[in-house]
Amino acid sequence: MALESGANSWAAGQEEKQTILIPRTLRSGQSVFYPGNVVVIGDVNPGAQVTATGDVIVVGALRGMVHAGAGGDEGAMVVAFRLEPTQLRIANHISRPPEGMPPAKQPEVARVKNGVVTIEAYVPGERVGAGSRSAFFQKGGGPEQEEGNQSAQGGQEGLLPGKFNGGEGKEWAKSLS
C-alpha cells in the first residue's frame, strides 16, 4: 500500500527532525525559517512567513504565508486552529485558499494527497497523517487509547471528511493566477 511505504519514510525521516517552539504571535514582516518542525503558540498574521522542512503547527490563526516540507518532503503537513493562510506551500506544491469561501471555524490540517494540497477538518484526539502516523504510533507502541480509537473508526484514517467535497476533503487552487 502506497500509504504504508510513505508512513515508513515519514517515521524514519521524523526521527531526525528537530522542533522549534515559537511562543508568540508572528506579525507582518516577521519570519521564521527552521530546518525541522515549527510550532507557533500564537497567530501568524498576514505578511508574516513560516518556512520549515518539516511540519508546521499553529496554535492560533494562520493568516500569513506558510511553507511546510520546504526541503521537498511531501509528507509534511500544516495544522492550525484557524487555517486561513495567504498562501500555503507543501514541498513544491503551492496553493491558496479559494476565493469567496467562508473560513472554517475549526482546526484544519493541510497536506498533499494524490498530488494535491488537501484541507480537512482536524479533530483533537483523532490521528492525522493519512494512516502514516498511526503506523508510526503502532511501531512505537502508542498508548492504548490510540488503538481503541482506531478500532472505533474501523481501522481507517482518523480524519473527518472534508465539508466541500463529499468525503474527500476540499482541494485548494493549485495555480496562483
Add this chain to the structure above:
Amino acid sequence: MGEIIVITSGKGGVGKTTATANIGAGLAMRGYKVALVDADIGLRNLDVVLGLENRIVYDLVDVAHGYCRLKQALIKDKRFDGLYLLPAAQTKDKTAVKPEQMKEICHQLSEEFDYVIIDCPAGIEQGFKNAIAGAEKAIVVTTPEVSAVRDADRVIGLLEAAELREPKLIINRLRPRMVKQGDMMNIDDILDILAVDLLGVIPEDEQIIVTTNKGEPVVQDQRSRSGEAFRNIARRILGEEVPLMDLERNGNLLTRLRKIIGLG
C-alpha cells in the same frame, strides 16, 4: 518623571499628527503639563495643526546640535495652559538627528513635563527609529482599512522588538454606518489581527477637517463626536475607566427618528 509616549502607525495619513495634537491638548485641558515633539523632520506638520507655525524660532535639530537650549525651542500654546511644542526642522532630513540625541531630549523633557508625546513620521526607516528611541510607551493609530491594519501590525512587531511592549491602539476614521452594512472592517476584525489593547475609537468626522485647517484641536469642541472621542482617550491615558462611546448615536435625523419610534 513624566511618561514618554510615541504615536506611530507605519502607514501615512491615518491621523498620527491629528491624534498627537488632540491627545496633547486633551491632557493639557485636564491640567497636566504636556510637551509635544514633532519627530517628522523635513515634513513638519504638528505646528500647523496646532496653529503655532508662525512662532517657530528654533527646532528639534537646533536642540540636538546644541545651537540653542531646549527651553528656547519650546513653544507655549496660548489656548491650553501647560501645552508646549518642540517643532521639527523643515529644511533638514531625518538623518539630522541621531537616536541617542532623541533619547536625551525626551529624557530632559520628561523631567519637566507630565507627558512627552512624540509624533512619529510615517514609515519604518530612520525617522521611525529616531522617534521611538526615547519612548517608554507607544500608541499605534490605524484606520479600518486592510493596508493600514497590515502596517500597524508590522509596526507593533517592530515596537516589540525595540522593547516597547503592549502598545495601545487607536482606530481612527471609523464609519459606523459602513461597518453596519459590512462594507468596512469592524473593531473586532481589527483587534482579532492586532491583538493589542484598544485605547479608543474615533468616528469619521468632517469637523476634524475644519478645526485642523484652522489650527484648533477638535478636542476642545464640546459638540463634535471626534472631540468627545479624543477627550475620552485622554481620560483613559490618565487611568480612568471610560466606556467606548456609542458610535451609532450620530445617525442623521431620519435614523434617529426611526430609532425613537422603534424601527431602527
